[in-house]
Amino acid sequence: MTINIVTVGKIKEDYINRGIAEFSKRLLKYCNLNIIEVAHENIPKNSTGQADMVKSKEGKRILARIPDNSYKIVLDVKGKPMTSKGLASSIQNLQVQGWSNITFIIGGSLGLSEKVLNEADYQLSLSHMTFTHQMIRLILLEQIYRAFKIIAGEPYHK
Structure with a gap:
């Protein structure tokens, strides 16, 4: 099985990168993992009404x-x-x-374009709470790892 995560932007926070590296390493036992980063679109100052344009540009990169x-x-x-x-x-x-x-798809800070949402086979909410898209990458990896542990019938906590 191959799991892809297509996501907007790079992670700058070291603590998040360490967590991502840890769960990526753990997942190697269960699947092939590809984390595919696409460039984020700079949000123009005084960006009233420009959110759809930003999401559209990021969406094209995601879909590609x-x-x-x-x-x-x-x-x-x-x-x-x-x-x-x-x-x-x-x-x-x-x-x-x-x-x-x-393929799991994580949008940028403004979310995903309608085109990307419409192309999806499933729309998943990880929480009713709001998280940064950087944190979501880590949380998603942990949940995918947990899912494979459940599938394998293995305990998660030692």
Whole structure:
């Protein structure tokens, strides 16, 4: 199984990068992992009404980097919530259905364009709370790791 994470922008915070590196390393036992970063679009000062333009430009970059034949899951605050066991079950069901490539998509600070949202096979909300898109990358990796541990029937906490 290949898990792709297509995300806008780079992570600058060292503590987040360390967490991402740790969960990326742990996931190697369960899947191939690709983290694909696309450039963020600078938000113009006095950007009233320009949010759609920014999301559109970032969206084009995102869509260009999604691997072919990939099941697309966008992370969006308006998406459907899921438990950790639900995510594990969903990944396992996708495998049974023949999907060997799942792509999770994380937008920039303004979110995702309508085009990206419409291209998704599933819209997922990780929480009703708001997190930075940098934090979401770490939280998502931890949840994917937890899902594979659940699928394998392995304990998570030692």
